[in-house]
Amino acid sequence: MIETIRPYFEILYFFSGILLVGTLIIGIYQFKTLKEDIRLRNTRQSVEKSIEYMGWFAIEYLPASEKLSDIMRENNVPKYQGKINPSFLFDENYTEENFINNMADTVLKGNAHELVNQLEYFSAAMISGLADEKLSYAPLSRAFCNHIEKLYYGLICFSRQDNETEIYSNIIQLYLLWKNRMEKQDLLNQRREIDSRINTIPDNSIKPIGM
Numbered sequence: 001m002i003e004t005i006r007p008y009f010e011i012l013y014f015f016s017g018i019l020l021v022g023t024l025i026i027g028i029y030q031f032k033t034l035k036e037d038i039r040l041r042n043t044r045q046s047v048e049k050s051i052e053y054m055g056w057f058a059i060e061y062l063p064a065s066e067k068l069s070d071i072m073r074e075n076n077v078p079k080y081q082g083k084i085n086p087s088f089l090f091d092e093n094y095t096e097e098n099f100i101n102n103m104a105d106t107v108l109k110g111n112a113h114e115l116v117n118q119l120e121y122f123s124a125a126m127i128s129g130l131a132d133e134k135l136s137y138a139p140l141s142r143a144f145c146n147h148i149e150k151l152y153y154g155l156i157c158f159s160r161q162d163n164e165t166e167i168y169s170n171i172i173q174l175y176l177l178w179k180n181r182m183e184k185q186d187l188l189n190q191r192r193e194i195d196s197r198i199n200t201i202p203d204n205s206i207k208p209i210g211m
Contacts, residue, residue, distance in 0.1 A: 047135060
């Protein structure tokens, strides 16, 4: 009896193996499809968030920042011309005393703390990947970096008087990321311009007599 039904069990075992492999293949395909769907959804959401932040920067932040700039001009606050400290701490180029003498009242009148806090939220979204920083880079990077430099000594350094502080860490991280990228791109553009000018200069020479 066993010998009679054994071939049938072997056939069933063979087909069950095929079904198992097929199930695994379908499962892997469904997993990849789900993973791709999640990736596309996250990408779409980050793009939408980037567009939202671009609108906020243009419509809300820039006008408020211009008001602060007007107040700084009215109070004859000098523009910082020194080198940016990568840690955004007071150094020999600018001290806390300079801030107290030139900027304290202006920071309060211009509501600068609120502006910088808004930029910190914006930077956190970019650094965390919630928004697509690469998409936001082209339209916002130069304006963002210029505004950070405007508020560098007047508020950010003053708020970060401790080497261990994490205050405005997202602002600093995004600023350094975008500033370095801009400087690299500027250098590449200069190199392309130099190469182009070199290629337009003829490489002529005069042969010696007898040659």
